[in-house]
Every structure is written in structure tokens, then in C-alpha cells.
Amino acid sequence: MCTKILGISAFYHDAAAALIIDGKVVAAAQEERFTRKKHDASFPINAITYCLGVDGRQKPIVLGDLDAIVFYDKPLLKYERLLETYYAFAPKGLRQFLSSMPVWIKEKLFVRRCIKDGLSSIETFDKKKVKILFSEHHLSHAASAFYPSPFEESAILTIDGVGEWATASIAHGSGSQVKILKELNFPHSLGLLYSAFTYFLGFKVNSGEYKLMGLAPYGDPTSSRLKKYIGLINTHLISVKSDGSLWLNQDYFNYSVGLTMVNDRKWKNLFGVSRRQPEAELSQEYADLALAIQNVTEDIVMKMAQEAKRITGASTLCLAGGVALNCVANGKLRRAGMFDDIWIQPAAGDAGGALGAALSAYHMYFGKERKKTDAVDDMHGAYLGPAYADGDIEKMIHQYGAVFEKYDDDVLFDAVAEMLASGNVIGWHQGRMEWGPRALGNRSILGDPRNPEMQKRLNLKIKYRESFRPFAPSVLAEDAKDYFDSGYASPYMLLIDYIRNDRQKPLPEGYHGVSLRQKLYTERSDMPAITHLDFSARVQTVHKDTNPRYYALIKAFKEKTGCGVLINTSFNVRGEPIVCAPVDSYRCFMRTEMDYLVVGNYVLDKKKQPTWHEKNSWKEQSVLD
Numbered sequence: 001m002c003t004k005i006l007g008i009s010a011f012y013h014d015a016a017a018a019l020i021i022d023g024k025v026v027a028a029a030q031e032e033r034f035t036r037k038k039h040d041a042s043f044p045i046n047a048i049t050y051c052l053g054v055d056g057r058q059k060p061i062v063l064g065d066l067d068a069i070v071f072y073d074k075p076l077l078k079y080e081r082l083l084e085t086y087y088a089f090a091p092k093g094l095r096q097f098l099s100s101m102p103v104w105i106k107e108k109l110f111v112r113r114c115i116k117d118g119l120s121s122i123e124t125f126d127k128k129k130v131k132i133l134f135s136e137h138h139l140s141h142a143a144s145a146f147y148p149s150p151f152e153e154s155a156i157l158t159i160d161g162v163g164e165w166a167t168a169s170i171a172h173g174s175g176s177q178v179k180i181l182k183e184l185n186f187p188h189s190l191g192l193l194y195s196a197f198t199y200f201l202g203f204k205v206n207s208g209e210y211k212l213m214g215l216a217p218y219g220d221p222t223s224s225r226l227k228k229y230i231g232l233i234n235t236h237l238i239s240v241k242s243d244g245s246l247w248l249n250q251d252y253f254n255y256s257v258g259l260t261m262v263n264d265r266k267w268k269n270l271f272g273v274s275r276r277q278p279e280a281e282l283s284q285e286y287a288d289l290a291l292a293i294q295n296v297t298e299d300i301v302m303k304m305a306q307e308a309k310r311i312t313g314a315s316t317l318c319l320a321g322g323v324a325l326n327c328v329a330n331g332k333l334r335r336a337g338m339f340d341d342i343w344i345q346p347a348a349g350d351a352g353g354a355l356g357a358a359l360s361a362y363h364m365y366f367g368k369e370r371k372k373t374d375a376v377d378d379m380h381g382a383y384l385g386p387a388y389a390d391g392d393i394e395k396m397i398h399q400y401g402a403v404f405e406k407y408d409d410d411v412l413f414d415a416v417a418e419m420l421a422s423g424n425v426i427g428w429h430q431g432r433m434e435w436g437p438r439a440l441g442n443r444s445i446l447g448d449p450r451n452p453e454m455q456k457r458l459n460l461k462i463k464y465r466e467s468f469r470p471f472a473p474s475v476l477a478e479d480a481k482d483y484f485d486s487g488y489a490s491p492y493m494l495l496i497d498y499i500r501n502d503r504q505k506p507l508p509e510g511y512h513g514v515s516l517r518q519k520l521y522t523e524r525s526d527m528p529a530i531t532h533l534d535f536s537a538r539v540q541t542v543h544k545d546t547n548p549r550y551y552a553l554i555k556a557f558k559e560k561t562g563c564g565v566l567i568n569t570s571f572n573v574r575g576e577p578i579v580c581a582p583v584d585s586y587r588c589f590m591r592t593e594m595d596y597l598v599v600g601n602y603v604l605d606k607k608k609q610p611t612w613h614e615k616n617s618w619k620e621q622s623v624l625d
Contacts, residue, residue, distance in 0.1 A: 003023070005019070005361055006052075006358065007072065007358030008043075008044060008072065008354050010031075010042065014350045015043065016029065016031060017048040019052070019054070026051075028435045029051065029386065030347075031047045033579075040577075048119070063119055064125055069115065070134070070135055072354055073135070078163070081164055137164055138163050141163075141169075141348075141352065142171040142320060143356035145356070146173035149377055152174070152175065154318045154343075155171075155312040155339075156317070156320070157169075157171075157318070160349070161322060167185060167186055168190060168321070176363040177363070187253070187256045193293070194209060194326075195261060196262045198261075200261070201215070202277055202280060204278075213326055213327075214468060215286070215287055217536065218287035219292070220291075225285070233296050236249060237270075244301070244302075244307050271285075273285045282516060294329075297323070298329045301332075302332065317338075317342045320345045320356070322350070330496070331497065346438065347436035376489075376491070376546075384433075385432050388581060388600070390600060392581070394602075400590075402609060406602050409552075413552045416556070416603070419595070420448050421560050424447075425454075426594070428571070429442070429598065429600070430598075431549065438494070440540060441550030447566070449471075450528070451528075452529070455529045462593055463592075467520060470537075472540060473527065473539055476551065476554055477542060477544075491543060493540040495538075496537060497539045499536075503527065530565065530567055590606075
């Protein structure tokens with residue numbers, strides 16, 4: 001009899017659902033992709049409905065077929081933490097307490113009831129017979145990283161904002177067991193520290209951390225101001241021990257009991273700059289501050305990883321939690337050679353907790369053995385979301401009266417490669433949607449990395465986002481060392497590598513003294529559109545066995561141009577989730593300045609489409625221009 005388990009994350013941010021059958025990951029998706037609300041935290045009705053309809057045999061699963069439904073954390077423990085925190089800081093925080101408690105009492109405290117009510121909206125079922133389990137937050141993260149990994153035994157490091165109490169944890173995975181060995185508890189949190197700087201630099205917490213990481217290389221590594229900022233952080237904001245544990249000076253932070261992340265006045269007095277307002281111009285001071293906290297974060301991650309190695313004795317490391325999405329820190333850890341190998345859960349944030357909750361229940365509650373396959377890992381390339389048949393695509397085409405051509409595979413890849421080589425921007429929608437925050441070649445916007453104007457065009461005319469944001473390269477796995485210094489496998493775009501020295505271009509004299517805009521448009525390699533200011537790139541290695549169609553396209557581009565690399569950015573615009581269905585892709589295509597849309601084997605030329613009347617609510621923006 002097959003064991004079927006549904007994992008759920010919800011009610012905080014990035015709600016998601018994941019289905020496993022006999023320990024194998026069958027389907028997983030975030031709710032935001034269906035509702036089109038970025039970071040949607042609501043009960044994931046659509047994601048659950050999708051997962052139940054995909055079991056590898058195309059036979060829908062009814063709720064009564066499930067052996068368990070597992071929630072990714074324990075609300076009562078989290079409620080305990082909130083009450084104790086308010087009590088410890090009283091009378092501060094009364095306003096937040098009064099505003100948050102009604103929500104907790106009505107919804108978050110009674111999660112079991114909310115789950116049953118949510119499931120009832122999907123189908124009728126016997127509520128008394130459904131087994132609902134709860135996994136601790138950091139156990140869910142740890143399980144999501146270890147069980148799908150290729151390792152029989154491994155250290156596991158989880159770092160995020162906060163779960164119930166834990167903000168970071170070290171665990172040991174062996175066979176079918178995961179054991180938490182050490183935890184750092186709230187309010188002392190590396191994730192919340194990084195989010196505090198995200199807030200102070202004018203970006204949105206829980207989504208703008210990527211922007212902070214992208215801004216950091218604009219900081220001047222030679223400046224005395226950078227050293228000053230790092231010193232102020234280590235002297236006034238935090239105290240870090242040799243094992244990576246840290247203490248945050250709560251005099252400077254408001255997140256425990258306030259409605260903002262930090263005390264703006266104290267931070268201004270400390271750093272000599274005011275909190276940057278969203279959309280305001282970025283000055284060198286803000287870039288230096290971003291680099292300072294990035295450097296501090298990397299140092300702490302290294303210390304935590306060293307402690308994980310010390311107490312587990314493991315030669316490999318698994319990573320999860322929101323901080324595990326910091327690919328710069330991950331790359332530094334990988335290059336340090338501390339571990340023989342590192343594996344990172346592609347949905348490392350809260351969405352991934354849904355998968356970890358299901359896996360932890362399968363192995364640790366039901367006592368099932370862990371079975372490894374011959375695959376690189378058990379994530380199927382993270383292509384775990386919905387796929388759409390030709391009939392779905394044609395329905396979208398008829399709905400909008402779109403004009404298209406349909407190509408056979410032996411023509412398609414060469415034709416699209418020629419479009420890219422000619423400087424066109426392609427919306428590329430293929431197969432199953434990716435799991436996690438990265439587009440990995442199935443819901444991607446593609447371009448030619450050799451084009452020096454491509455980064456600016458993609459940011460301002462396609463993505464409608466800040467011009468300083470870098471773009472990632474997709475490279476054929478076997479060619480990675482031809483372009484990048486280390487050339488290691490990075491299928492989930494979670495590690496940075498550096499452009500090879502022989503591909504770099506020398507920086508002009510006085511480079512560190514020029515404006516941020518001048519730095520942005522300085523060519524630094526023969527692939528300027530994917531080369532960041534420090535010569536780094538967030539690399540995705542593309543493997544033929546996990547994504548044969550994307551592999552075939554890059555190979556065709558290489559045969560045509562001699563370059564085995566493409567720009568790969570997520571198929572969405574600023575403020576919206578990555579596209580899911582063909583209709584999402586067409587709408588995004590028509591509301592931006594993309595040149596072609598390729599959905600399956602259907603190719604749509606923007607110049608041939610009917611007039612688009614839908615109002616474009618996005619605004620072009622550059623905080624550097």
C-alpha cells in the first residue's frame with residue numbers, strides 16, 4: 001500500500017503544498033503562482049488541489065486517500081514565544097500586541113481547524129478520519145534539505161528569521177533520521193539582522209533581501225567607510241562567538257515588539273545616514289552599508305558551518321532556511337573547502353517547509369526507510385509544478401486571438417537560438433513549473449549574455465525593476481569550467497561563481513571612485529550582461545537529464561554563436577510571482593517589451609499580435625539613472 005503524505009505551509013508568507021508518495025517527491029507548488037499574489041500566505045487551496053491531481057499516474061487523489069497531512073510548524077510553540085516576548089518587553093509593544101492577538105486567536109492559533117475548513121472547500125471528506133500532524137519549523141527545514149539530498153549522512157544547517165523559538169539550528173542527518181543538536185533562539189537571529197538592513201536600505205522585508213545582496217557589490221571594498229560600518233555593526237549591533245552564535249542588541253531593533261524592524265533614529269545616529277525611502281536614489285553610503293552586512297553575514301555563516309562540522313563530524317553539509325538563499329555566502333562556503341560537498345534545498349524558505357514536513361513525517365513518524373536512487377538528488381531538477389498540454393496553450397491562443405506558429409522540435413531550438421543571437425528577448429514557457437524562488441529554464445526570460453545593452457534593457461523594459469539588479473547565467477553543465485572559475489555543479493542557481501580571468505576585462509583607473517551608474521555600465525567581461533561588479537555570477541548549470549529542452553536550446557545557441565551561456569531571469573515583472581499557466585505568460589509577454597513568447601512548441605512574435613488593451617500598471621524605474 002502506497003503511503004501518501006501532503007505537506008502544507010501557510011499563514012505567514014510563501015504558502016505552499018507538497019505531495020510525497022512512498023517517500024518520493026511527486027508535486028510541489030507555491031500558492032502565489034495560482035492566485036498571482038506575490039508571497040501569498042493564505043491557506044494553499046490551489047496548490048493542494050494541484051498536488052492532489054498529480055500522483056505520477058495522472059489519477060487524482062482524494063483527501064481520504066492521504067495517510068497524513070502535515071503542517072510545517074507548531075503554532076502553540078510560536079504563540080508561547082509571542083506571549084513570552086511581549087511579557088519580557090512590557091510595557092513596550094502594547095500596540096503590536098493588541099493588533100496581532102485577534103489574528104492569532106481567530107486564525108493562527110487554531111490551525112488544525114483552519115486546515116480542515118480549507119480542505120473542506122476543496123472536497124467533502126470525513127474530518128474525523130484525516131490525520132493532521134505538526135512538525136517543528138526547523139525540523140521541517142532540516143528534513144527538506146537532508147532527505148532529498150544525495151548524502152547518506154550529513155551535517156544540516158538551517159538559518160532563517162525565526163520559527164517557533166529557533167532562529168538557527170544545527171542537525172545531523174543519517175539514514176532515515178534527522179536529529180536537531182543545537183539551536184539559536186529568538187530574538188537573536190542572523191536572518192532578522194539581515195532583514196533589518198533590508199528595511200533600513202529601503203527594500204521590503206521578506207522579499208527585498210535579494211536586492212540587498214545584489215546591491216552589496218556596488219560597495220567599495222577598499223574604502224575606510226566600509227571598515228567603519230563593519231566595526232559599528234560588530235561593536236553596537238551584534239556580538240558573535242566563535243561557534244557562530246550571536247547576540248543582538250535589542251536597543252537598536254524593534255522587530256520583537258514594534259511595528260518596524262529597527263529604531264530609525266538610533267541607526268541614523270550610528271551610521272550617519274537616514275533610512276533610505278523606497279524608490280529613493282541609491283548613494284555610495286547605502287552600497288557600502290549593504291556590503292558591510294553582507295560581509296558580516298558571510299563570516300557568521302562560515303562560523304556556523306564550522307561548528308556544524310565540529311559537532312557532527314560530517315564531511316558534507318545540507319542547507320535550508322531563508323538565509324540559505326544567499327548565494328554569495330553559499331559560494332564562499334563552497335569555495336572554502338570546509339566540506340567535501342554541499343547541497344541546498346531549492347525552496348529553502350518557508351515554502352520548502354511544506355516538503356520537509358511531509359518528509360519528516362514519512363521517515364520519523366511512520367518509520368519508513370530512506371531509499372536512494374541513482375539520480376543526482378531526489379528533487380527532479382525542482383520541476384515539480386504544473387505542466388500544460390497543447391490543448392491548454394491553444395485555449396489561451398484562441399482566448400486572446402493570438403497569432404502563432406507551431407514548430408517541431410527539430411526546428412524550434414535552432415529558430416529560437418537564432419532569435420536570441422539576433423538580440424531578441426524571449427519568454428520561455430516549457431514543461432513543469434519550477435519549485436522555489438528561482439526560474440530554472442521552464443518559466444524564464446532569456447537573452448544573449450554577450451550583448452552589453454541587455455542588462456539595462458531587461459531591467460528597465462522587461463522586468464520593470466531597479467537597474468542595479470544582476471542577471472544569472474545558464475550554462476551547459478559540462479561547459480561551466482570554460483566560463484567560470486570553479487565550474488562546480490549548481491543546478492538550482494544557489495551558488496555564485498566568478499568569471500574566469502581570461503574572460504574578464506580590466507577595470508578603468510579610478511573605478512572605485514566613480515558613480516554607481518558608471519560602475520553599472522562598465523563592461524567587465526566578454527559576457528557583460530551576466531557579470532556582476534565583483535566579477536561574480538549566480539550560475540545555473542543545465543543538465544541534459546533533468547531539463548533536456550532547455551539543454552537543447554543552449555546547445556543550439558552555442559552551435560550558432562560559440563557561446564554556451566544564456567541569460568536566465570524569472571518570467572515575471574517586479575511585484576508579481578513567476579508565471580504559471582500559459583495565460584499568465586501571454587499577459588506578461590504583451591505587457592512588456594519582450595520580442596517573442598515560446599510556450600511549448602508555439603512561437604508568438606510580438607509584432608504580429610493583436611493590439612493589447614489591458615492597462616499596464618508597471619512603471620519603468622532606475623534608482624541609479
